[in-house]
Amino acid sequence: MAAQTPQTAPVHLLLALSGGVDSIVLLHALAQFSSRLPYTLSAMHIHHGLSPHADEWLSLCERVCQQLGIAFYSANVHVNLQSGQGIEATAREARYQALDQMRQQLDAQAIVTAHHMQDQSETLLLQLMRGAGVKGLSAMGDWDAERKLFRPLLQVSKADILQQATALQYQWVEDESNTDISYDRNFMRQTVMPVMRERYPQLDSALARSASHMAEAQSLLDTLAGQDIAACDVREEWLGQSVDIQRLRQLGDARAKNMLRYWFQQLDLRMPNTEQLQNYWQQLSTVKPHRYLHLPLQGQAVKRQAYLHHYQQRLYCVGKPAALPKTPLVWQGGKSQIWGDWQVQFKVSKGRGIALARLGVHPAAITLNKRYGQAITLAQGLELMLFARAGGESLQPDAKRPRRELKVIFQMLAIPPWQRAFYPVVNVIATQPSHSQTLVSLASLAIDAAWRPGRNAYGLEISLQPLPNHA
Template identity: 70%
Template sequence: MTSLETQLSGFLAGLSNPDANTPHLLLALSGGVDSMVMLHLLAELCQRLPFRLSAMHVNHGLSPNADAWLQQCEHRCQTYNVPFFADKVRVDLQSGQGLEATAREARYHALEQQRQQIGADAIVTAHHLQDQSETLMLQLVRGAGVKGLSAMAAWDGARRLYRPLLSVPKAALLQFATAHHLQWVEDESNADTVYDRNFMRHAVMPVLRERYPQVDQSLLRTAGHMADAQSLLDVLASQDLAQCDLQAEWLGQSIAMSKLYALGDVRAKNLLRHWFQQLQLRMPNQDQLQEYWQQLSSVKPNRYLHLPLQGQASHQSAYLHHYQQRLYCVTKPSALPQTPLVWQGQASQQWGEWQVQFKVVKARGIALARLGVSPAAITLNRRYGQPLVLAEGTSLKLMPRAGGESLQPDAKRPRRELKVLFQMLGIPPWQRAFYPLVQVATTHPGASETLVSLAGLAVDAAWQPGRNAYGLEISLTPSPSLL
């Protein structure tokens, strides 16, 4: 067994858990020498150790040779009898983050989607010692903090990423590939020093290595020291977060502003970084974080503040909201469709990028009797899931609010505009657009439409079921891809 196989065997042994299922790993396979060596090693070890292996190639479409690379990766996986997946992603060249960062984001997003789809436990990459030292140097010249100078972690729990070769020199991978007659692709863009990493790799690091032969090992140790320091900062932030009355919210969390202020500037900003990371949001740079904190520090207790978090992934929007002396950090789903959703009697229906659930419950929701649903039909639905059928000429539909609507949820109190109901119920302003109206339309004896409910929040008193009667409860959730 080679030294590389020995190192990987030790890494894989740490994955095994007698009480858990066999680990399933998804290898990020670019087709370059590093990932091809990793494919060979894992395919060999898969025959002797208890884990499953799949591989995925992400085609960025940036090179005229991209399709050929994909085919080579697929052919090699067929040779090893490793399940192979591929995805062609679109790199947003107008993102403002630069080609390297945008392509990397698109690649990891595609890998994570595939990991979830096949139920893999983690994504494995073939990053090596020189990759690690280049990453640390790039972070250093960009003025990164402790977290950035930690470079890459061998295990990134938040993103479920394994990098078992971070202490292995590139030369060892090349030597292994040559000795085993492996084939790989060469990305022509790797020689273009217009890209920061290539400039660091070809123009800066060779000079440093000539003067300081052990610089890669030294930088690896530095990254380790920074990772230890970051662990201590994370422990402190976690303790501070717990002391700030952390609460789960719709699509996010909230904390008490008074307790955040009491921490002081440095600890408060450390908490915010940690909080964003826990919510799997992209870390702000120093200027962005300082701007967020400056606005939060100056907001008055009774004022509403809305702060979009900059630089998030293209598929995700996130916001900070100050409301009623609490700070909310939430993601924002897509708007409700303008086209109404007509209920078909089913338990679940898709409405644009939203999933709408219709549940038959006792003494809550919209009275089924008023919709013309018979007791027999309710029994068949509850026992066998049979779709409900409304009275002839009656339909129930959902639509977004237009403004000015009113309800009377309490028969002993007057009708109130929905904006007043939102305030009375303490619904934060940014959530209000995601509560659709529920209307009942009839054609007999005459055509009419009646507002009967604000989905998931309130039902007009005239449409509420009795204590022993059944009603229809409606709730909405964004599609999983939006969370």
């Protein structure tokens, strides 16, 4: 009997369905092709609430999908009109966030959008007006791997789309805001492009070629940046990466800034504008070897922040997690606990961490914990608690040396300054025979000598990681 080849699940596409003629034509086309090609199709409408007709658009999208037998989803999003980014950019960001959340829920491989040739032309000219570089002038590609966006109509003209919709008597909606030329794209579409097309009939195809040339150039720049970042000794760090700043400087201004742009993109950070990047590079290229420097960056996700840090001849690009909670965490004897926006891991290890024997833990309890994950119970009257540092604390990691302030221990262990606030102090609280509080460790970074286990004894190692949505 021949072995059977395992069946792979068909590709799942999620169409961004606005209800306008472009996405309606694409919906019908994809629905028709899905009977002949191996993919599953779903559609999603984003209700921005910005138009008095928004409910009607939602109803039309749902009705057409029902007629075609296409799974339909919708989401209401809030558009922050005070974001400072402009209503177009803010609405677009809210829309793509909602679409990507649904894509992940459905385990879809791509979000499909109905951008066409004229959209491409407008995008390139708008980017040119903003002084964009090669990446911006690449406009839109058929496939955006980073954001999982598929744009199959980029080579199709608006006229062809309208002709198809009219001939087949499709229903669609017209967004009344499309005539408002106070929006940059509408001004370009309604005022500038018609005049240019009258003089240059092949305008859209010519701009599409230019965007394609720019995309090729950007690909070469990315390849060079990838080689440069590897040559700069890139290393994985806590919440980010670091590179050798001396090697970065040796690249020269243009290649160094190209590498920084590529690096930020790889770490899912928003690209600084030209002025910001030039300012950052000016500081980084002149900073003294022993001077600490930090510069803010903005993440793609809402409220996510990151920083560039210069420390000991390396340039770090790392996220900024939420602060440790002010309320202490009491260990419940398990392997993991949530503490504010952090996950705290407790690991029983031989010869490392805080001595469990000093906490009155019986060897049998350690065996049950390691074999079956059973919670560990401390001796009666003892508690193990984690606190955010208050300042001025000290430990004695080496019994042959005096106690040292934690800030000195951080310096001795070369812990970068921005990480130091995220190492909690661990205290043992005793209530019998009298109340006392003893500082026993700085997480598992430094253990007081009096609380360190012997080589063959068991201890408790403590480590923290920010929860995924708070890194």
